[in-house]
Amino acid sequence: MKVFEKIFKFNGGIQAKTKKNISTTSPIKQFGLPSKIILPLRQHIGKLAKLKVSVGDHVLKGQLIAEADGNVSAAIHAPTSGKVLSIEKQLIPHPSGLPDFCVEIEPDGKDKWVQIKPTNWKKIDLEKVNKLLLSSGIVGLGGAAFPTHLKLNHGKAENSLKTLIINAAECEPYITCDDMLMREKTNELILGIKLVHEILGVEESVIGIEDNKTVAINLLTKAIENEKNIFLKIVPTIYPSGDAKRLIYLLKGIKIPKSQRSSDYGIQMFNVATIIAIYRFLEFGEPSISRIVTITGNLRSPRNYEVLLGTPLKEIIDAAGGQVIKNNTFIMGGPMMGFKLPSINVPVTKAMNCIISSEPDMVEEKKPVLPCIRCARCAEACPVQLQPQELFWFSKSKQLEKAEEYNLFDCIECGCCSYVCPSNIPLVQYYRFAKSEIIEERQEQEQANIARERNEFRILRLEREKQERAERNALRREQSSNEDKTKLIEEKRKAIADALKRIEAGGEEQ
Amino acid sequence: MLTSILIVIFLAALIGIILGISSIKFKVEGDPIIDKIDSILPQTQCGQCGFPGCKPYATAIANGAADINQCPPGGDEGIHKLADLLGVEYKPLNAEHGEPKPKSVAVIDEKTCIGCTLCIQACPVDAILGSAKHMHTIIEKECTGCELCLPPCPVDCIDMTPIEENAENWKWKYPVYKIDKSSERRVS
Amino acid sequence: MINLQSPFVQGSSSVSTIMLLVLLTLLPGLFLYIHFFGLGILLNVLIATITAIFAEFIILKIRKLPAKIFLTDYTAVVTAWLLALSIPSIAPWWITVLGTLFAIVVAKHFYGGIGSNLFNPAMIGYAILLISFPAVMTKWQNPSHINDMGLSLSIFLGGIDNYDAIASATPLDYLKTELLQGKNVSQIMNEPIAKLTQMQWVSFGFFIGGIILLLTKVITWHLPLTYLVTLFVIASIFHLIDPNQFAPFQFHLLNGGTMLAAFFIITDPVSGPTTPNGKIFFAILIATLVYVIRVFGGYPEGIAFAVIFANICVPLIDKLSQPKVFGHE
Structure with a gap:
């Protein structure tokens, strides 16, 4: 192992209390079989998965429940064997708090696997691996839930992939699922890194980890002692070092703009849990049916659980001893970027990396919101070097075009600006609103354009039809010139007479 | 006296020429x-x-x-x-x-529809599918919610249903805070 | 609170703590001021503070804003202190009251209150006083009469009759008038009024306070450093060109409100620029204007006018100095 050179520090960021030791004192626990499984069809970025089962079906563990609809989508599998109870709208963990389509399965307790088979991944090419992964249901397990198969390609041909980065920064406070995974499944992680390394054909693999995870760092250092192409790079604990583009800059010194992907620069990045999921799928054939969730915060016994997807969150919270101070508020994700759950009657999804039972200071009415004093602390803290105070001004006064001009869409909503604001302005909320509004406007404009086209087409069509009709009439009029006319009348008369005869004959028959 | 008049005339001519040239040279061919x-x-x-x-x-x-x-x-x-x-x-x-209404789409009650094609003829964006004596359907995505198909329908089988908020089309709301009156006023 | 969203945790900084720190860091300068020039300045600071709080309270009530929240942000007090420290300590009380009222009511609240004022309120107050009462505003307490408390008090309470007994010109003013009399810089510099070491000690006090502000990250280095360096460079160049006409840099750095301005006045966030490059440009602009007004202008001290003029340019400065967004070319 090489001792690593330079860390490229990005602008801004914050050092918040990490509060990670709340959930790292006990090892990961298998949660086991829940009383029911609720699988939302909306668990990933992209199109909803297409249903493959119907109510009453019996499914086996690992059986396909819904398949990916197109390329930007991910499959969903049964986490255990049992009967499909219902397919209807249920509450899902989503910031909207609105229900969405879910498949509910009643476990039969046998936990019987469907036949799964490992892939001989060394023998097949990347394209085939890609196709297989489309059916694996694996998405980015760091919380973004971006379908993984989309990231397993060579990138642009001229600069093929050179570096694989393993995102082990886990920069958000409270969250420890990746940390615990690295501690307990170190070897599996290294095997997974080697696998992805080989599939992608990269030159080096770099694990980027924050310096507060000393146990994992020690274990990993030991595990990669004899690996030539795997490096460990320790980055300072500054939020948001785990953001993909910030981490790439920290490790490689390359600033990738909003409009471009890391693969355009020869870099691909995966979260540690995703690496292990890919490994388990290709090596053993196991699809994505469980994940590790940090259950932490204001609870009697906070810890990390390995749970089946679709497990009702309430059962896990109960297992963790329930809230110490009752306020019934739970946050999914970290305290910086997560969202308040509508209720704990929601299932575990692929994106659920952490559940924080709200500490009192998170739910109490925050300090009053004061006017912006333009102190620019937000600009100093912004890791994207935006001018949050300007964006705030434009978003608040709904000058959306100006907000866009000031690069609103480069904002990663990391929350650093809100964190440092001495006037307690909920800056990110304004950016979310402005972005939503602009996106909706764009969609409406697009729809209006389609409607305009269709309307114009229709008017053209009507005109054409009218013209055609006129032409036909003219033609007919021309044809029916003098002699033809008499002929035609005679023919018609004859036809009528024939018809009458037929009717009479018919009447007699009856 | 004469010089000043000449100067003014000269200036007027010069500026006129400059304006004339620039209006030709920098003509903006905008959308009509x-x-x-x-x-x-x-x-x-x-x-x-x-x-x-x-x-x-x-x-x-x-x-x-x-x-x-x-x-x-x-x-x-x-x-x-x-x-x-x-x-x-x-x-x-x-x-x-008329008054603004929430965005809606037309839905045909498929049991009642007699397949008269009158609504198809009325639809300005050709968003209704079907042929004579066959039940008609509305392409929801293309429907603009214009309600032009309602009056021609002889059996009143078309309903306007407002588009409901769901996890797909849901969006973040404008933040509302009590205290900050001074800046609220500036916004409106 | 409707739709509570992330982030759910928050740092500890608040407008109140920032403003309190500014007040605290003004104390070293204030103490040295009292030590060298007597208690007059303290009376001025007190009367300005009371006026500011009172005016703020009334206006907040009229505007139907929660008085408690906006009074405890201490911005009005900071404005009052900065104005009081800029006014000569022997000015009569109504000068201070008038200036403070103008700063709070017109310069701050007529523009929309905290966060919306285009101009530095303290400097608007100062400029109004300077234009209206130039004679009083350019006379400084003569430190040799510091123990003449009775006289100071009588002047403070309204009598300006005996003004000249304890007042003297400020060094900047003195330099200006003496140069007009045909003396050269080195002659003037040797005279006691121009070597007002007491005044330089007060500047030193503000400098110490400013360093604390920098260390506690209440302000960034951009404004004070650029301001002082620019003033140093310009003063040195002119002094090199003609040492008989132009005072050396230390005279400009240590006299007048240079230090107070560098760390406390031009660093006002509301009326200043927000981008790093913008701050640098803003400071250069102010320093240049200060020098030009001091040396070539009609007033002995030019900070207030320089700041107000630079405030006008802030929107443009901000627009033109936008930093590069991460990953943008």
Whole structure:
């Protein structure tokens, strides 16, 4: 192992209390079989998965429940064997708090696997691996839930992939699922890194980890002692070092703009849990049916659980001893970027990396919101070097075009600006609103354009039809010139007479 | 006296030439105003404005034959945009032309439909599928919610259903805080 | 609170703590001021503070804003202190009251209150006083009469009759008038009024306070450093060109409100620029204007006018100095 050179520090960021030791004192626990499984069809970025089962079906563990609809989508599998109870709208963990389509399965307790088979991944090419992964249901397990198969390609041909980065920064406070995974499944992680390394054909693999995870760092250092192409790079604990583009800059010194992907620069990045999921799928054939969730915060016994997807969150919270101070508020994700759950009657999804039972200071009415004093602390803290105070001004006064001009869409909503604001302005909320509004406007404009086209087409069509009709009439009029006319009348008369005869004959028959 | 007159004449001529040349050289070939107006209109093609579609209404506005406040689906926002574009004063929506409604799509009750094709002929964006004596269906994605298909239907089998908020089309709301009165006022 | 969203945790900084720190860091300068020039300045600071709080309270009530929240942000007090420290300590009380009222009511609240004022309120107050009462505003307490408390008090309470007994010109003013009399810089510099070491000690006090502000990250280095360096460079260049006409840099750095301005006045966030490059440009602009007004202008001290003029340019400065967004070319 090489001792690593330079860390490229990005602008801004914050050092918040990490509060990670709340959930790292006990090892990961298998949660086991829940009383029911609720699988939302909306668990990933992209199109909803297409249903493959119907109510009453019996499914086996690992059986396909819904398949990916197109390329930007991910499959969903049964986490255990049992009967499909219902397919209807249920509450899902989503910031909207609105229900969405879910498949509910009643476990039969046998936990019987469907036949799964490992892939001989060394023998097949990347394209085939890609196709297989489309059916694996694996998405980015760091919380973004971006379908993984989309990231397993060579990138642009001229600069093929050179570096694989393993995102082990886990920069958000409270969250420890990746940390615990690295501690307990170190070897599996290294095997997974080697696998992805080989599939992608990269030159080096770099694990980027924050310096507060000393146990994992020690274990990993030991595990990669004899690996030539795997490096460990320790980055300072500054939020948001785990953001993909910030981490790439920290490790490689390359600033990738909003409009471009890391693969355009020869870099691909995966979260540690995703690496292990890919490994388990290709090596053993196991699809994505469980994940590790940090259950932490204001609870009697906070810890990390390995749970089946679709497990009702309430059962896990109960297992963790329930809230110490009752306020019934739970946050999914970290305290910086997560969202308040509508209720704990929601299932575990692929994106659920952490559940924080709200500490009192998170739910109490925050300090009053004061006017912006333009102190620019937000600009100093912004890791994207935006001018949050300007964006705030434009978003608040709904000058959306100006907000866009000031690069609103480069904002990663990391929350650093809100964190440092001495006037307690909920800056990110304004950016979310402005972005939503602009996106909706764009969609409406697009729809209006389609409607305009269709309307114009229709008017053209009507005109054409009218013209055609006129032409036909003219033609007919021309044809029916003098002699033809008499002929035609005679023919018609004859036809009528024939018809009458037929009717009479018919009447007699009856 | 004479020199000053000459100077003024000379200056006038010079400036005139400069202006003339620049007006030829820097001529802006913009969208014709009708297209610009049309791009603001919501393209519902509902005819509530009193014209047979959005383009005719845009033409009428451009010719001064219609006011900017006759489009209920465009709402207040649309009127503001038109006022900005044309450099005229904003006016509230003219109630004669109807009131803004939540965005809806038409849904045909498939049991009642007799397949008369009258609605198909009425639809301005060809969003209804079907043929004579066969049940008709509306392509939900293409429906602009213009309600033009409602009056021709002889059996009243078409309903307008507002588009519900769901996890797909849901969006973040404008943050509301009590205290910050001073800046709230500036916004409005 | 409707739709509570992330982030759910928050740092500890608040407008109140920032403003309190500014007040605290003004104390070293204030103490040295009292030590060298007597208690007059303290009376001025007190009367300005009371006026500011009172005016703020009334206006907040009229505007129907929660008085408690906006009074405890201490911005009004900071404005009052900065104005009081800029006014000569022997000015009569109504000068201070008038200036403070103008700063709070007109310069701050007429523009929309905290966060919306285009101009530095304290400097608007100062400029109004300077234009209206130039005679009083350019006379400084003569430190040799510091123990003449009775006289100071009588002047403070309204009598300006005996003004000249304890007042003297400020060094900047003195330099200006003496140069007009035909003396050269080195002659003037040797005279006691121009070597007012007491005044330089007060500047030193503000400098110490400013360093604390920098260390506690209440302000960034951009404004004070650029301001002082620019003033140093310009003063040095002119002094090199003609040492008989132009005072050396230390005279400009240590006299007048240079230090107070560098760390406390031009660093006002509301009326200043927000981008790093913008701050640098803003400071250069102010320093240049200060020098030009001091040396070539009609007033002995030019900070207030320089700041107000630079405030006008802030929107443009901000717009033109936008930093590069991460990953943008």
